Amino acid sequence: MKWIVFLFSSVLVVTGIAAQEDSRLDQLFSSFTTYSELPREVAYIHLNKSVFIKGEELGFKAYVMDKDTKKRSLETRNLYCIVTDSANRTLKSKMLLIEEGVGNGSFSLDSLFTTGTYTFRAYTNWMLNFSEPNYYEQTLEVIDPETDEYRPTADLGKFLDAQFLPEGGRAVAGLEAVYGVIIKYPSGHGVPNLKGSITDEAGQEITRFKVNQFGIGRFGLLLGKGKTYYARFENNEKEYRIPLPPAHPEGIALKLTDLKKDIGLSLEMVPGTGTPQDQPYQLSIHNGDEIKAFPISFAGDLKQLKVIPKTDLYKGMNIITLMDQNSRPLLERLYFNNNGLKFVETYQARSVIDSGQVLVTLEIPGVEAGTFNSLSLSVLPDNTGSYTHHHNFPSYTLLQPYLKGPIENAGYYFEDINARKRYDLDNLLITQGWSSYSWNTVLNHPPLYRFDFEKGISYTVRFNTRNSDDFYIYPTANNPSLMLKLKKGEVDFTVEEFYPQEGESLSISEISKKGGTRPPGGAVHFKPAGIPKYAPDFDISLPNRLEKSTTQIEFPPISFENLEKLQILDEVVVTKKKDATRMEKLKDRSNGQLDFFELDDPRRNQFLSNYLSGRGFIVSEALGQVSITARNPNSLNNATPIVYLDGILLTDFTLLYRFSLNAVDYIEINKSGIGSGIMGGGGVIKIFTDPRLQYAQGSGSLSFNEYEIPLTYGIQKRFYTPVYPSYNSPFFRKFGTVDWHPDVRADSDGQFRFQIKDYGLERIQVFVAGIVNSDTYALGSFSIMPGNNPANSQ
Numbered sequence: 145m146k147w148i149v150f151l152f153s154s155v156l157v158v159t160g161i162a163a164q165e166d167s168r169l170d171q172l173f174s175s176f177t178t179y180s181e182l183p184r185e186v187a188y189i190h191l192n193k194s195v196f197i198k199g200e201e202l203g204f205k206a207y208v209m210d211k212d213t214k215k216r217s218l219e220t221r222n223l224y225c226i227v228t229d230s231a232n233r234t235l236k237s238k239m240l241l242i243e244e245g246v247g248n249g250s251f252s253l254d255s256l257f258t259t260g261t262y263t264f265r266a267y268t269n270w271m272l273n274f275s276e277p278n279y280y281e282q283t284l285e286v287i288d289p290e291t292d293e294y295r296p297t298a299d300l301g302k303f304l305d306a307q308f309l310p311e312g313g314r315a316v317a318g319l320e321a322v323y324g325v326i327i328k329y330p331s332g333h334g335v336p337n338l339k340g341s342i343t344d345e346a347g348q349e350i351t352r353f354k355v356n357q358f359g360i361g362r363f364g365l366l367l368g369k370g371k372t373y374y375a376r377f378e379n380n381e382k383e384y385r386i387p388l389p390p391a392h393p394e395g396i397a398l399k400l401t402d403l404k405k406d407i408g409l410s411l412e413m414v415p416g417t418g419t420p421q422d423q424p425y426q427l428s429i430h431n432g433d434e435i436k437a438f439p440i441s442f443a444g445d446l447k448q449l450k451v452i453p454k455t456d457l458y459k460g461m462n463i464i465t466l467m468d469q470n471s472r473p474l475l476e477r478l479y480f481n482n483n484g485l486k487f488v489e490t491y492q493a494r495s496v497i498d499s500g501q502v503l504v505t506l507e508i509p510g511v512e513a514g515t516f517n518s519l520s521l522s523v524l525p526d527n528t529g530s531y532t533h534h535h536n537f538p539s540y541t542l543l544q545p546y547l548k549g550p551i552e553n554a555g556y557y558f559e560d561i562n563a564r565k566r567y568d569l570d571n572l573l574i575t576q577g578w579s580s581y582s583w584n585t586v587l588n589h590p591p592l593y594r595f596d597f598e599k600g601i602s603y604t605v606r607f608n609t610r611n612s613d614d615f616y617i618y619p620t621a622n623n624p625s626l627m628l629k630l631k632k633g634e635v636d637f638t639v640e641e642f643y644p645q646e647g648e649s650l651s652i653s654e655i656s657k658k659g660g661t662r663p664p665g666g667a668v669h670f671k672p673a674g675i676p677k678y679a680p681d682f683d684i685s686l687p688n689r690l691e692k693s694t695t696q697i698e699f700p701p702i703s704f705e706n707l708e709k710l711q712i713l714d715e716v717v718v719t720k721k722k723d724a725t726r727m728e729k730l731k732d733r734s735n736g737q738l739d740f741f742e743l744d745d746p747r748r749n750q751f752l753s754n755y756l757s758g759r760g761f762i763v764s765e766a767l768g769q770v771s772i773t774a775r776n777p778n779s780l781n782n783a784t785p786i787v788y789l790d791g792i793l794l795t796d797f798t799l800l801y802r803f804s805l806n807a808v809d810y811i812e813i814n815k816s817g818i819g820s821g822i823m824g825g826g827g828v829i830k831i832f833t834d835p836r837l838q839y840a841q842g843s844g845s846l847s848f849n850e851y852e853i854p855l856t857y858g859i860q861k862r863f864y865t866p867v868y869p870s871y872n873s874p875f876f877r878k879f880g881t882v883d884w885h886p887d888v889r890a891d892s893d894g895q896f897r898f899q900i901k902d903y904g905l906e907r908i909q910v911f912v913a914g915i916v917n918s919d920t921y922a923l924g925s926f927s928i929m930p931g932n933n934p935a936n937s938q
Contacts, residue, residue, distance in 0.1 A: 169426060169437050172471055172587075176428075176435045179590040182273060184211035184432065185220060187266050187280040188540045190913035192522040192863075192884040194688050195530035197699075198257050198288040202227070203863050203884040205248045205520035205913065206240055206266060209541050211278060212433035214460065214485070215919055216245025216516070220268045221643075222598035224675045227251055227284075228263045235262070237675050238858040241622075241643060246518055246915075248886035249858045259288045261687055267678050272595040276432070276580050277682040278545050282533065285688055287879070289699030304328065304335060308375055308388050311574050312398030312466075312475035316414050317369040317391040322399055324574030325353055325361040327377070332686045334359020334552055340377030342388070344368075358552045360571050367391040395419050396466060398475045402570065403451070407479060411440060411448040411466065419474070421446065426467050431458040432546070432581060440466065459484030461546040463579045473583045478546065478573040482561065487538060488916055489559065489924035497902050502930045506888075506896040512917050517890035519914035519922055523900055526907040526927065529878035532688045537913045538921045548580050550686040559924055580682065598672070600643045601855065603650065606636040607666040614655040615664060616799070618790070618807075618833060618848065620648050622857075625790030625833070627655075636666075644856045653848040658768025659798025661847040673854045697878055700869045736814030736828065741805060752803040756829070759813055761785065770797035772829075778817055779825025786820055788830045804847075809834040860886075871903045882908055890916075902930055 185208055192203040204225065210217045220242055227236040236251045267279035304327055311322040327335045336357045342350045342365060350373065355361040365373065365388075373388045394416025401408040415421040421442050427450070428437040436456070440448055459481055466475040492507040511517060524531055535544065536555035543554055557569040605615075610630075615637070617626040622643035630637060644650070650668060653661035731738055741748055747755060753763040756772065764771045777783035787794045794800070809832045817824025863884045868876050883900040890896055900908070907929050914922035 168424070168469060168471065169439070172426065172428065172437055172467075173435065175471075175587045175590075176430065179586045180433050180435075182591055182593060183219075184274060184276070184278055184545075185209060185217040185268060185270060186211045186278045186541045186545050187223065187268065187271075188535075188537050188913075189225070189264065189266050189280045189282070190520045190522070190537070190886075191264065191282065191284065191533065193284075193524070193530045193881065194282075194532045195285045195287070195879060196253050197866075197879055198253055198259075198286055198290075200253050200866060200881065201864060201884075202251045202253055202264075202284070203248070203522075203886060204250065204264070205886040206242065206246060207537065207541075207913070207915065208242050208245050208268065211541075211545060212431075214542070216915065218245060219597040219599075220270055221600055221641075222672075223247060223266055223268055224678075225249065225251075225264070225266045226675065228265065230261060232263075239675065239855055240266075241857040244516065244518075246887065248520070248860055250861060250863060253286055257286045257288070258291060259286060261285055263685060265678070265680075269595045269598045269672070269676055272676065272678060273591045273593060275582070275585060275591070275681055276545055277547075277680060277684050279678065279680060280540065281680070281685045282535070283685050283687050287699070303330065304379060304384065305330065306375065306377075306384065306386050307575065308386070309575055309577055310389070310397075311400070312477050313577060314395050314397065314475055315367055315389065315391040316395045316397045316412075317367050317371075317393050318414055319397045319412050320364060320366045320399075321391070321397055322362055322364050322574070323388070324571060325355055325363065325375075326575040327355055327359045332550055332552070335379060338377055338379060340375055343374050343376055345372050345374075356568055356571075358556075358568075358572075360568070360575055362571050362574060369393070396425075396474060398466065398477055400464070400477050400479060400570075402566070406451050406453050407457070409450040409452065409464070411442075411450070413442045413446045415442070415446070419468070423469050425469070425474075426471075428465050428467065429457065430463050430465075430581075431461055432463075434458065454481055454483050457481045457483070460542045461579075463546065463581060465583070471583075471587060476578050478576060478579055480543070480566075480569055480573065482566070485538070485542070486917075486920040487558065487561070488920050488922050491912070491924070491926040493910070493926050493928055495928050495930055497930055500902050501899045502902050502908075502928065503899045504897065504928060506898075506926075507894075508896070508916055508922070510917070511890055511894040513890055513892050513894040515916075516918040517894075517896075517914075517916045519885075519888045519896055519912060519916075521885040521888055521898065522911040523881075523883040523885070523928075524909050524911065525877045525880050525882060525905065526909050527877060528880075528909060530881075531909075531911055534686055534688075536923045538923060544684060546579050546581075547576050547684075548578070548682055549576070550684050552686055555923070558921075595676075600641040601853070602638060602640045602671050603642060604636055604638045604669045604671075605652065605664075605666045606669070607664065609665055610654065612654050612656055616653045616655055616661060616848075618651040618653070620650075621645050625792055627792050644853045646856050646859050648853065648856060650851040650853055651848045652851070655799055656768075657798075659770065659801040660768070661799070663847065663849040666849075668851045670854055675855065697874050700873065700875055730810070730812075735818050736812050736816070738810055738812050740810045741808050748804075748806045748808070750805055752800055752805060752808075752831070755805060755811070760815060761827075761829075765801055768798060768801050770800045772797060772800075772826075774815070774826040776815075777826050778815075782823065782825035785826040786817070786824055786828045788828075790831070790833055807833045807847075871905060888914075905930065 188207045190205040206223050208217045208220055223240040223242050225238045225240055226234050228234050235256045238249055240247045240249050262284050264284055265281045271278050306327045309324045315321040327338055339354045341352045351363050353361050353363040375386045377384050394414045396411055396413045396419055399410040425440040426437055427440050428435055462479045462481055464477045465473050467473050488508055494505045496503050534553055538558040539554035557565055613630040615628045619625040628637050652664055654664035655661055753765055756763050760775050762773045773783040812830040814828040817827050820828050865881045868880055885898045888896045888898050907927055909925055911925045912922050916922050
């Protein structure tokens with residue numbers, strides 16, 4: 145639900161008709177409420193690096209946020225991640241499972257890649273409903289030193305793009321104007337620290353300006369009527385003389401002043417046919433979700449001054465728009481309000497070396513162990529040249545979605561925030577012009593609900609013919625088994641929220657009237673069956689700017705053959721360890737005895753009835769009926785055990801008729817019936833199956849149909865780093881990878897613990913993204929000095 149909020153304060157006096165009685169404001173509120181009715185979500189992806197060597201792994205952690213509340217989005221479970229080349233061809237793609245708003249995965253930068261620039265993009269199906277840039281996009285560089293001597297550096301170009309934009313979007317002759325300045329190379333990167341002057345037609349200097357390290361600045365200018373002004377500056381021995389956009393003879397000029405606890409808005413008019421003095425105007429402030437508005441009248445004074453407390457503004461971005469009586473936007477100004485936003489950048493890291501591993505304990509002041517805490521940590525050599533992201537977590541979710549174009553080094557504005565950075569951010573917003581929200585769209589073309597929040601995959605099974613109404617769906621890693629019964633006249637059934645992993649398939653059995661199972665005769669339709677295409681309306685990514693010294697670094701030949709062998713070997717070891725750990729955990733949770741059935745277990749060739757007979761039960765099978773009783777029951781009144789099949793309580797045992805053990809994973813038998821009440825007098829039997837075991841064993845005839853799933857979730861695998869020829873070379877210090885930890889959670893003491901291999905490095909840099917205490921952005925970096933305790937944070 146969207147709330148209509150009217151802006152009143154002790155310093156804001158509304159004259160004329162009250163806002164709530166003004167039909168124009170009512171119409172604005174109504175249109176905006178319709179436009180913002182559907183909630184938005186934004187995605188941020190933390191990549192472990194921005195510059196890669198061909199053959200490396202690209203690790204990434206996804207954060208999907210509710211754009212309005214600034215908290216994790218708990219709606220979407222499917223995130224689509226793709227990597228495209230310069231021709232927009234998709235080279236890698238993956239559907240990522242999002243749990244509690246986060247998820248992680250990796251891509252192998254294999255033979256499909258060569259030296260060049262690539263784009264990583266991530267989006268949800270829900271984002272396709274909207275025109276705003278809520279998706280994630282970032283460029284990354286890949287270097288193939290064996291086949292190409294070329295090093296990917298941003299083409300800055302010789303000619304400059306210089307823009308001089310009046311605050312609010314309009315300069316009026318006879319009034320003072322503030323101009324935002326942005327001077328860029330063709331690559332989109334700003335020309336740093338350039339100085340220039342503003343002159344009149346005669347060449348007389350009026351004022352001067354200077355841009356910052358991103359090519360951005362501002363200056364004030366009193367505009368004479370009928371005069372033309374020029375911006376003059378030099379770069380690379382070339383002189384530029386660029387005319388400022390001509391001032392309008394009539395209209396309204398806007399100026400915003402930051403007053404620490406308030407903002408001041410100055411609106412000054414030169415009346416004319418387009419902006420008559422006696423007509424009503426309205427000023428609105430919105431953040432894409434909520435809107436505040438009040439009337440503005442110039443009838444008594446051509447200059448209106450409004451002071452608005454920052455407590456009356458939204459936290460984060462505020463889009464301030466002046467409209468005429470027909471709701472036609474005349475001026476727009478963006479302002480970012482830091483009040484209410486929480487960031488953490490202070491880290492205390494302690495490390496010790498043990499058995500070739502650096503064990504790290506990370507403390508963040510104020511972390512509460514019971515809240516949501518999740519960090520992604522990119523571990524790289526000190527002074528690395530391969531981590532040059534333009535964005536960090538807050539800049540991408542709080543700033544980028546509201547702007548039309550890319551932002552150079554946007555993370556700068558959210559690290560160690562001070563008065564200078566707030567001023568630089570405001571200069572950036574002056575140069576952005578209008579926001580990514582189109583008022584024509586807001587007022588006339590609200591988004592249509594065409595694409596769903598996706599929670600897993602759904603599938604529909606349709607039958608042309610069938611011999612039974614009962615079906616059994618085998619469990620997968622993320623989904624329990626199901627038993628479904630079709631009603632009379634039904635020819636299909638649909639299952640929602642299915643979460644299959646890579647390598648898994650859908651297995652279904654038809655249950656006969658005698659309880660036996662056989663393959664069903666049906667076709668399955670999956671939705672989604674592929675990654676949806678997304679053609680964004682905005683270009684929001686900039687190429688990375690590599691250091692010039694990059695081309696002077698010798699790139700040693702790196703063989704990933706041993707790495708691939710190590711990965712395969714480690715996967716086998718990890719799988720065995722996982723199996724052993726799984727067995728131990730199951731045994732710890734069990735109230736009875738567990739029997740695990742390995743692939744080579746000879747018991748797989750027998751029926752369940754034979755197995756249970758050897759475990760103290762009397763089993764009778766005849767004419768499709770099965771009865772099971774305990775030889776030594778705990779209750780004289782009830783000798784029949786409780787039986788579960790893959791978590792489903794069986795009300796009768798016909799499904800177990802001639803039940804083969806060739807698809808059984810393990811069986812738990814609790815003869816005492818502890819925890820099951822009076823119904824457990826005959827004990828409890830829990831049977832867990834895995835149809836893949838039957839398939840792997842090569843059984844003659846399968847009792848189920850196996851359906852290939854066209855789109856599955858990527859499995860979270862261990863991250864591997866290559867073995868470098870030297871851990872002291874300039875190459876490793878600039879481009880090497882030490883480790884990547886995509887999901888480090890706080891323990892019960894509120895501390896984050898992880899370990900990395902000891903490579904003998906004196907100092908290591910760890911780059912952080914994450915969420916702590918459920919609502920605080922983690923960003924920045926800290927250093928680890930292996931063996932020294934403690935390490936200093938940065």
